[in-house]
Amino acid sequence: MSFIKNKFTLNTVLIFSVFALITAYFIQYILGHEPCNLCLIERIPYLAAIILISLIFILNKFEKIISLIVGLFFIFSAVISFYHFGIEQGFFNESLVCDLGNSNKATSAQDLLKQLEKKTVSCKDVTFKLFGLSLATFNTIISLILSAIMFKIAINYDKNK
Template sequence: MTLAKLPFPSKIGLLAALASTALMGGALFFQYVVGLPPCDLCHWQRYPHIAAIAIGLAALASFAAPRLAYIFALTAILALFLTAGIGVFHVGVEQHWWQGPQECSGRIPPGLSPAELKKYLFSAKMVRCDAIPWSLFGISMAGWNAIISAAVAIALSVGVARHIKETP
């Protein structure tokens, strides 16, 4: 079956999968080529992309069952919205608008004994969620993930809404 003959929901699923694949590719490029290790919140943003890829491909594979493909496509879009939300949360942590997870924000819990402090410091992860290792136009990688993921999710949602409205 050619791409032009695919039912609309399968195409939407494919687009969601391709967008998440591109964003994951960018993240992996920065990790393995540029040498910027991801923090915990960076990993959290990757999980919905992995889901969007798998679910988007399931929508593509469900071309013979358009209703099922719609469910998969809408779930892939939801995963894009989820990663965008996590990206916004990560930006807030980076900008110190709110505190992130204790294990990656670099803050030491108060009231530790010297032995507990030593144990905490030696077991602490080295990649901080509240630091910005790279930015473009003043926007961090988490910010770009939030912007691009939300834009794709909104565009796909608008496409779905128009398609449903135009379908008799």
């Protein structure tokens, strides 16, 4: 019975990860809110979770180790999201990561004009809020919950064989 519960939980995390990415792309491409560099980095753990959890179902092996890895990805997501939240609130300064696309390597006047035309988003600017909270805030909370779920699956794996 516990094995079925693990599969159900993994399916739930998988579906939630797909939903999170679809939502991010919807906000970006349909609603027109450009993401900053940290927003883009915060999507990586969801993509990794989709790939790795799918591997569990395809291979039907390595559930414990893959669950641990996915849990670590979500811890990474929580740390990055908390840092992003801190930048939005003014607790931390923007880092080099926030400025990756904004480097001034213009070699000609045309290159400089192209850079000026390109819209860049600062990590401290909240372009989209839901219930008064930024997506970085939501992602911090959600990532902590998902990491706890994945670690619980990994820790209880031997009991649920």
